[in-house]
Amino acid sequence: MGQPVVHFEVYGKEPDQLGKFYGELFGWNVQTMPDMNYTMVRTEAGKGIDGGIMAAPQGQSNGLTFYIEVDDLRKYLERIEKVGGKTIVPPTDIPKVVSFALFQDPQGNVVGLVASAMPE
CATH class of the missing domain: 3.10.180.10 (2,3-Dihydroxybiphenyl 1,2-Dioxygenase, domain 1)
Incomplete structure (x- = not known):
């Protein structure tokens, strides 16, 4: 059996804007965690995976990362x-x-x- 994809992250220059966009678009529960500079995303779909939104790493403008559990x-x-x-x-x-x-x-x-x- 293969290893599952368990988490996603979306990052960009304005993470607050991304959180609002995805929350409103898909009805996701978006919770900002200021002490971590991170926004948790709960899709609340009963299936699929949850994720996060954050500022783009230095030297990058935007992107996506998925995480595989091992x-x-x-x-x-x-x-x-x-x-x-x-x-x-x-x-x-x-x-x-x-x-x-x-x-x-x-x-x-x-x-x-x-x-x-x-x-x-």
Whole structure:
């Protein structure tokens, strides 16, 4: 069985505008988390995945990232390197929220990994 896509992020120069746009357009519950400079998105659809909206990373103007759940971030990053990808952000813990990493595929797309277990 394959690994599931479990989260998405939309980013741009004006994240508040993006939150309002997607919230109004699709009826999503959009909650700003100022202490994290992040906006949580709950699609409230009963299926599909939830996500987030944030300011674009430095040097980028806008984009999308999806996150795939895996059991071991380091193991998958090693596999990614072996098949032609590149680690962009090493395993990073946000206590009591998530452990994640980012990699770049051979064509330059940035994709996220999320650990199955939540960090303490």
